[in-house]
Amino acid sequence: MSYIARPKVSHPALARNELGLTMRDYEGGMSTLCAGCGHDSITGALIQAVFELSIPPHRMGKLSGIGCSSKTPAYFAASSHGFNSVHGRMPSVSTGAAAVNGRLQYIGISGDGDSLSIGVGQFVHAMRRNLNMLYLIEDNGVYGLTKGQFSASADTGSTAKRGEVNEQQAIDPCLLAIASGCGFVARGFSGDRTQLVPLLKAGLSHRGFAMIDVISPCVTFNDHEGSTKSYRFTRENAYPIGHTDFIPPEVEIKAELGVGEAQQVQLHGGGSILLRKLDHEYDASDRSAALAYLSRRQGNGEVATGLLFVEEGGADMHELARLGETPLADLPYERLCPGSGALADLQDRLR
Amino acid sequence: MSYIARPKVSHPALARNELGLTMRDYEGGMSTLCAGCGHDSITGALIQAVFELSIPPHRMGKLSGIGCSSKTPAYFAASSHGFNSVHGRMPSVSTGAAAVNGRLQYIGISGDGDSLSIGVGQFVHAMRRNLNMLYLIEDNGVYGLTKGQFSASADTGSTAKRGEVNEQQAIDPCLLAIASGCGFVARGFSGDRTQLVPLLKAGLSHRGFAMIDVISPCVTFNDHEGSTKSYRFTRENAYPIGHTDFIPPEVEIKAELGVGEAQQVQLHGGGSILLRKLDHEYDASDRSAALAYLSRRQGNGEVATGLLFVEEGGADMHELARLGETPLADLPYERLCPGSGALADLQDRLR
Amino acid sequence: MPADNDFTIRIANVNGTGSASANSLLMKTLFRMGIPVAGKNYFPSNIQGLPTWYEVRASHRGYLARSGSVDIAVAMNAETYQRDLRELTSGGYLLYDSTWPRREVLRREDVHILGVPLARMCNENFDNARARILMKNIAYVGVLAALLELDLDIIRELLRQTFARKKPLLEANQIAIGLGYDYAREHLHCPLPFTARSMDGPGSQIIIDGNTAAALGCVYAGATFGAWYPITPSTSLMDAFRSFCSRFRTAEDETRNYCVIQAEDELAAIGMVLGAGWNGARAFTPTSGPGISLMSEFLGYGYYAEIPAVLFDVQRVGPSTGMPTRTQQGDILSCAYASHGDTRHVLLFPSTPRECFEMAATAFDLAERLQTPVIVLSDLDLGMNDWMSEELTWDDEYRPDRGKVLRAEQLEDMEAFYRYLDVDGDGVPYRTLPGEHPTGAFFTRGSGHNMHGGYTENAGEYQEVLDRLRRKWDHAATIVPRPEIRTAPGAQAGMITLGTGHSACREALDTLAGRGVALDYMKINAFPFGAEVETFLKDHKRIYVVEQNRDAQLRTLLINEAGGRAEQLVEVLHYNGMPIPATSIVSAVEADMLRDRAA
Amino acid sequence: MPADNDFTIRIANVNGTGSASANSLLMKTLFRMGIPVAGKNYFPSNIQGLPTWYEVRASHRGYLARSGSVDIAVAMNAETYQRDLRELTSGGYLLYDSTWPRREVLRREDVHILGVPLARMCNENFDNARARILMKNIAYVGVLAALLELDLDIIRELLRQTFARKKPLLEANQIAIGLGYDYAREHLHCPLPFTARSMDGPGSQIIIDGNTAAALGCVYAGATFGAWYPITPSTSLMDAFRSFCSRFRTAEDETRNYCVIQAEDELAAIGMVLGAGWNGARAFTPTSGPGISLMSEFLGYGYYAEIPAVLFDVQRVGPSTGMPTRTQQGDILSCAYASHGDTRHVLLFPSTPRECFEMAATAFDLAERLQTPVIVLSDLDLGMNDWMSEELTWDDEYRPDRGKVLRAEQLEDMEAFYRYLDVDGDGVPYRTLPGEHPTGAFFTRGSGHNMHGGYTENAGEYQEVLDRLRRKWDHAATIVPRPEIRTAPGAQAGMITLGTGHSACREALDTLAGRGVALDYMKINAFPFGAEVETFLKDHKRIYVVEQNRDAQLRTLLINEAGGRAEQLVEVLHYNGMPIPATSIVSAVEADMLRDRAA
């Protein structure tokens, strides 16, 4: 549990990032999730990503809804502020938080129940507003915390642990995100850290809303035969459309890096993404094509993974709201109050 | 107002439908909308469609949310039951209603604010469940009833009456519908009854969720220069992808009906749709292609109209729930109660 | 009985025909003549074509409540002729557009029917179709000017100010006034037995609506973030905030020192406000009843996780959608206890625009001092109508009271920080802001937590925090605005109200005093109530509780939370959507006293 | 002090290690021995790895409340050893797995520490890893069997019944029982000074949880539609409904005579229920506190548009997310007045599974008779725990009372139908169902409507309907379930409770009576309260109001709505998430009496 104290003595041999911090400094409370739960692997990948990007822990804001997945913020970055909100409503809390302080790195963590059922309205509108945050859906096709009901991402025909067949259509968060105007859409798998860490780093570096759907098997309720969100099914049916590398600002890209077709996307916040295509059909910068592609793969029962769509340079919420450099929360009162004189002038016209 | 009595003497010269009813029998209370409001034209088209399909008025259920658009159910079919629910939540009410009595024809009427902001979650999930209803969005890009705020369908760059520019991205209900698994997606224009009436009839005859986004200018708050939901803009930028004819069950389709490429879609409830393509690129039966096409047209600032996507034969909510012929609401109590004997047996195992 | 500077005019019109500027011209003219006035707009929940009324009450005694009677009806809507005629006081005057004479319809012996061919005159004098419609409205102001001897110079000056930048319109308006005025002087008995006479009532007062005043309060309190979902009658609050901010808060480089987000619904609006409050900004959301219902879950979160937030509930008629354009005080109970579990919220009850302004600022201070949502309960009557109000004043020495926030410097020196400790014994813990300092990090959650901020499912640890919240509540009762109490010599009973009950009560108290009934009076300004409210309840055997809802919600709270006794508290209720008039209070009190005497 | 057939065993375990079947085996064994038992599960809000406890109380007097003390602790979770030891009564027994001896940790002079090498024995006897974990649990039942002289035949028979179709498991279980039993007989002092002795307590009673019983009530009442969004502790109600329906309501052709929809959230769930209710089906939704908050807006709609609906609020600990796996009665106020405006809802308060069953059926009748949402307020303790309960019985003559519904035949003969007329003077109008007949058509709306069902913004017309709704409310008070009242000869004071307060109160009353304090008792079954409740309040100068929340919510309602006086009603509160034990009531009453005497 999060309040259990852990020794914070840093091991001298641990690698240090630019801030002189070790991976330990990005850890959080002890997980209370089931042993083997995909969500914990994502936490691990996330710790690695923020460590490698040298984000100061206390300059991150961790937000979530309710669910096993939404407990994740308690399990990393103990020295970040966390906000475990109500079920499905983390996007709105993030919106308000981001609006008044654009200088923090916001990381939202949600589940497929949290984001696609009760929270789908807020999810869609947060993407539409393009607030600057990394938004993860730890997607297991079920409601873990309430013991295994199908979620809206459960595929048609997949079965519950006790055999019940899901007849409903699935909502694919990636398709929905692209259709809702999200500028960074990716899919990862909790079991594939090599793919996931660069996606997380790219998402963290993207300016605007970066949505990553991470397939994250629920070992307790949805890892059986018949599940399409199990470790096995995902391993067998994941269809990576390409490799993503995140290139820090100072690193120059050498031509030989690229195997296959490579595409470089300059990130607004510095650094860039190097996309190396595996599927030559695919163009991650073409919204219409991405929509068609995903819908086709989905039709075939395949799970396209990787960076599915990216569009850099769209104005984020901050820019659209024409906010200045200083966060609203930090503006001195003197710049906010028009004063008694202005009040008197104003009232001249009210007589 | 809806309770103002009107003379019900039917004029002998009025045309009668199969039920012997005239158009008058499908009328409702007097509209209280602004003179010229697009919503009233849609009411007119709807009256014509249900009249021509000879739907018994009292066998329809009219449901809506809140907004100028959502007042529409009061303005037609005075002898149907109506349910003017709360803002954005009509889909759930319709779901419950349809589940317990599948024999009525449900017509849901909503606005762009009602369906795409507060109600977008319920809207998406109703489509996912594929309940059998016609769902209209009377889409004017603004909140009419609260006096002209931008809605989520307002296009980026379009202006409000007083000049304010909308910077937000728009949600296209048609794109969203296709991405959410809706099997019948069309767009009409309140100013084009010729196109609209057949779409309405086709939608009414489709088994499952039929979503029609009807561009319906708000003459009071969004019909100015700079609006992309004005009569003028819509006339100039509508891009009809084809003509739709609804063919009643008994009519045989003659080859000469078709100009351009024609495609016939057999409807489950009887009758069929004849699609005559104008854009040869377009295939209304291919989900992936439709998504890509719409997203492309949207990118060009064009408003694709017509029957955008249709997929007949998907199981509707009724079928998925394995409900029988007799509506649940009509099942006699005797078939519902297991009786005292069963109760006693059951309790044997609880000791 | 109308008298000089003591009469009510009600103008019946059709929604969407542009009568607003004529009505405000009339009101402003009386106001500039130094006569206390109140203007009330009764409009339908649609945009065009339905009946709408505007009522102007002139009252030399300064009574601003609805008078409950109509002395002059300006009947511009043929659809409501019958009703307008019926609701006129005996001896009153009905003015109508006699372009189409209606001798049949407008028949009532005890009133005066005055016909003026407004449409005909306007058609003859204006070419443009829109002007012909609009100028009819200005013309009836001209007629009233003649009947009531309004100051024509003031009228003309007001028009000049209004249309300073629209010369052609100015000219048309001036002509229209003349048309009405001249016709009346020529064809009607002018002046009426009662007229408007210049006096010096309003002094330095202003005319403003409560929503505008509340918005100004938010600006002056230093609120930087607002999120809302449009809903009548709260929308104009955010409109005003935006327009003040674009004027006062836009930097030279065009960047904005404020942010307003139109949320996708009310659940999102309150979520945004909590996010912003958690992050250290002063944030608020205006809404109305349905919005409060939708915000319930998050309100409980704000209470339990202790996040400052300010809400304005501009109440309209419920239950459900009800009558969105009518007034009521029906959300008192639901706001006090919004959300499941043991939750309770601090409420403020402004009764005038000036209080809207001041209490808005107070609300932000309280929200931050108490670290909890604070709801300012206004209503449609206060929020959207034009009120004559004390001038707004601002103390430039004011600085926001951010309450107990530990900043980086302080955290730097601390070993550890625990979010929910009751360090000072007042039930209010310390908080920190995200991004400030690693030592300040804590985890905000709506699930069970202990006083250190850690997750808990332990019975004792859980209860400890709940008990402290209750102590914080008791502390709140000592710092919220105190009631306004006026004692009357020899009073045996009392009267209590809140919000817009105030103006009607003041008038009713005068009337009752005039009839020999003296009552002590308390206007409640906040919930929790505090010691003075309890004392007032203790000190009076019989108290009339005046409020605008069916279920006596204030009375309920007084019984629950301030030791009020059911036998002692007499319900005086009004809940048909119209603002409560003093007369209904007077008769309720008198009826009760009669009953009491009989018993 | 424990005694024969009067002791409490608490088993500490780790979530997800499969102790449920062992615990239920223990409870069922006592039950079949004819000893009244109560089982309570204290589980964490996670799925695996956190501490969890199961408590079995044997009580020959039939007391089913939490005893509040532990006589035997089975400490299977090393993480909670300290706590389990601390909470044991003096003289009690702590049983632990001595495979890893813990003489250091488990040190307390006044209790007996019993070590049994459960893991070692199981490792030696079972190959399979899962079995090694599971069988430890069965083995401690074996130990308890020896210590308490449980009837081994009954245990073995229960195992046979449970594993009738899983032979290998049966065998393992039988072995495990033997391992524990034999070890205990050999190494421990058996039996303990208090044991289990066969008696004839339960008679025809059954063991069932409240949610299952409520689900059965829905089936028997003829509910055909359920919509819900999963939330602890209400989920099992819908699970049970589905499973009963799939058994009793599946037609030969596999079609279903019921429909259950997992909604996208609680707003949608209640919307679906209202749609189904409007359309003539009996429809319900189970939820918990956060769900009620989210349903607020629609609840007001249901009240005002008058649509039957049944809700089950299986209460958990709030405010906010609170402790989802702990029990509380914290939603009384928010349910009573859910939604903005003047709304109020009919509530039912079951206190036993049998009442869950019966009140579920009653709720549907009331919802249809009154045309309004009815909320059945259960709680986690009642809903999810195993209770010994009176047998459920059903009168086959029962037919649903659909209230005032006009069917096609009746409409055929009518000129016109008006939805909101008070034809019978009881405040309940007639309704019609969609699709039935053209004459029956009406427009359902949450916006202002008059008694004919037409839209209105007219003050008088609006108020007319609101006043009728209030009359309907008064009528409701006459038809809801009456309170259960038990008078005690010579009683001077009273005690009131509702729901799960009942079992604790019954026990407390006996204890108090034993100490010479006689109290009259009233268990409230419904809100609005009705005449008997008012009389009880009038007849007692001092009344203890026992409830499980911080803010004395029932007491508040009694004051508001039944004429209760603050001075008269003494709060007895319990709100730490554990079910209230009788002892805490007894001490609260005694303390108050002492204070009273001192004053």
Ligand SMILES: Cc1ncc(C[n+]2csc(CCOP(=O)(O)OP(=O)(O)O)c2C)c(N)n1
């Ligand atoms: C308003 C509300 N309704 C229901 C719940 C109960 N609930 C808790 S978590 C959860 C589902 C979580 O599913 P998901 O987001 O997929 O997370 P997972 O546990 O699968 O990681 C639900 C329904 C709640 N906490 N709040």
Ligand SMILES: Cc1ncc(C[n+]2csc(CCOP(=O)(O)OP(=O)(O)O)c2C)c(N)n1
């Ligand atoms: C819960 C709630 N919030 C806000 C409102 C106020 N409101 C009424 S209609 C409306 C918007 C309607 O817009 P739209 O659906 O586009 O309909 P239109 O009037 O444009 O036809 C709003 C916000 C409400 N009735 N209920």
Ligand code: SF4
């Ligand atoms: S129940 Fe599933 S999602 Fe939840 S912690 Fe366990 S494995 Fe993870």
Ligand code: SF4
């Ligand atoms: S405001 Fe707009 S949407 Fe509403 S009735 Fe008028 S024109 Fe139609």
Ligand SMILES: [Mg+2]
């Ligand atoms: Mg999940």
Ligand SMILES: [Mg+2]
């Ligand atoms: Mg609209």
